[in-house]
Amino acid sequence: MVMSMEQPQGYSQQQLALDQMFKDINPALSARQAGIESSRCYYCYDAPCVTACPSKINIPSFIASIHADDLTGAAKTIYSENILGGSCARVCPTEILCEQACVRNKEQEKAPVKIGLLQRHATDNAKFVGHPFKRADATCKTIAVVGAGPAGLSCAHRLALLGNEVEIFEAAEKPGGLNEYGIAKYKLTDNFAQKEVEFILGIGGITLHTNKALGKDISLSQLKEQFDAVFLAIGLQDVHSLMLVNEAHPQILNAVDYIKELRQASDISELDVPKDSAVVIGAGNTAIDMACQLKRLGTEEVTLVYRRGSEHMSATEHEQQIAKDHEVRIKTWARPEHINLKDDGSLKSLTFRKTYTEDGQLKDSEDSFEINCSAVFKAVGQKFAYPKAEQLIPTVSNGKIATFGQQVTSIDGVYAGGDCTGEGQDLTVEAVQQGKLAALAIHHQLNQEA
The missing domain is CATH 3.50.50.60 (FAD/NAD(P)-binding domain)
Structure with a gap:
């Protein structure tokens, strides 16, 4: 699956600039980089990375194939267990799965083999003649x-x-x-x-x-x-509700719907983007994705708010760091309490109640604070x-x-x-x-x- 960077005719300068902002966050390895990285693998017989992989890919085997410059063989090993190995190499939280289990973490450098990027290198550059697998005889089912x-x-x-x-x-x-x-x-x-x-x-x-x-x-x-x-x-x-008055306000949006609109937009410069400030409510990868994309779209100040601490967030530390790298402000131990509107009916701010835990239960404190914003994006989970x-x-x-x-x-x-x-x-x-x-x-x- 070779990537093409050519843009269609008629693109505006603004759209070209925005498209540049949405370039791949994890650039692919070069052939030389992949060769060096594959040489770092110990090719463990009882590999803990395989145990940690939900799809049970034979990771040492495909890395050995990369080291032998057999990218097609490496990709076939990956696809034999995970036919979506290409996308998983891009979106899988390898930092808490196979790479966290890598024995290289126990070495002095404490740096695992870059398994996700090696998987991407193999699947991106394999050269199959037709489909890599042949169907079995018809079962008539x-x-x-x-x-x-x-x-x-x-x-x-x-x-x-x-x-x-x-x-x-x-x-x-x-x-x-x-x-x-x-x-x-x-x-x-x-x-x-x-x-x-x-x-x-x-x-x-x-x-x-x-x-x-x-x-x-x-x-x-x-x-x-x-x-x-x-x-x-x-x-x-469906998405979970905040259970607040004024939640149906047009400036209170579902993050998943907005991400869908962004991904399907033929011209992202035409998207309705909050310019000054926005609040994202949530703690998972969708919340992180939403916040970071708003920053890339040009929202000046983006605040992600979660009712518990950062250690409780379902987004990994790696994803949280991506948000910080995008200059997203993360506020924890706060839950949304009121949606405040201006006299003209437009969104003014959100009031948050500070929280804490007692005997494992989330409690409200006596303190609250307000964040001014022109849009709110809910990323509090789907159902x-x-x-x-x-x-x-x-x-x-x-x-x-x-x-x-x-x-x-x-x-x-x-x-x-x-x-x-x-x-x-x-x-x-x-x-x-x-x-x-x-x-x-x-x-x-x-x-x-x-």
Whole structure:
């Protein structure tokens, strides 16, 4: 997947400048850099990095292939376990997974092998003739996959590889899920998500239907009748509320919606951007992505506010440092209490109540403070929304679809994976693994019944 830096004709100088601000935050390794970095690997037999990798990629093996200048072989090793290895190399928090487990951290330099960048080097520069994998003999089984995000694409690819016929039903106009609509623009650049989808579909045996929403255009009961099995990878469609008066104000926005608009904009200079100040409420990667992108878009002052301490934030220390590098102000131990409007009805400020913990419980203090702002972006987490008009729904636990081993749901023949389930930490690489495991379970079950 070779990146092209050419810009279409008719670009304004402002748009060119903004596009430069959204260049890749982690530039790729050069061939020489990759060669040097691959030589640092000890190629451990019982490698802790593999144990720490949710998708169980044979990391020492692919790094050894890079060291031997066999990038195509390295990429095939990666794709054999994680068909979305290209995007995961860009968005996966390697600093808390494989790289944190690297034995090089115990050396004097305390610097792990740059596994994520090496994975990207291999997947970006591999030269396959056609698709790297050949499909097995046809099983005559058909499976419906609902959702074309990382979990759905991973499941569909593995099922097709095993000889099954797969139909993907995606609610959005484009496939890709979070990679297409929800990741910071500087992490996945140059239409990478669509290039990856094209690569995945290249195995054959997969039919993609877009603009097909569960509960609106299709129903689970229909899919159960028409297919041998169903895999739900529908993500999280709704966002949590702040439960405050005036929350419906047009200057109070959902971060995920704004990031989607930013990623899909043909001219980002036309976006409605708060110029003076903005507040982002949240503590996860979406909050960090939102805050950093606002700074890149030109918002003068961006404040990220979280109700607990930085050590409790779901965003990693690496992500928090990215926010600090963007000069985002981070205020902890404060929760939003009031949305304040001016006399003309426009947004004036937010009042926050300072918080603390007592016996593990979050408490309000007597102190409060106010932050003036022209926009507020909510990034306080997403939740599963029941598809409208859908009567047949698997058991839901803690607001997400419950699974009971091997991605099985409470409905016979229906499996689920990705963010719509309560498994894992909502990481892309975990969604990929859940899709893969579901495919193996579905294939095994259908073959047993054959």
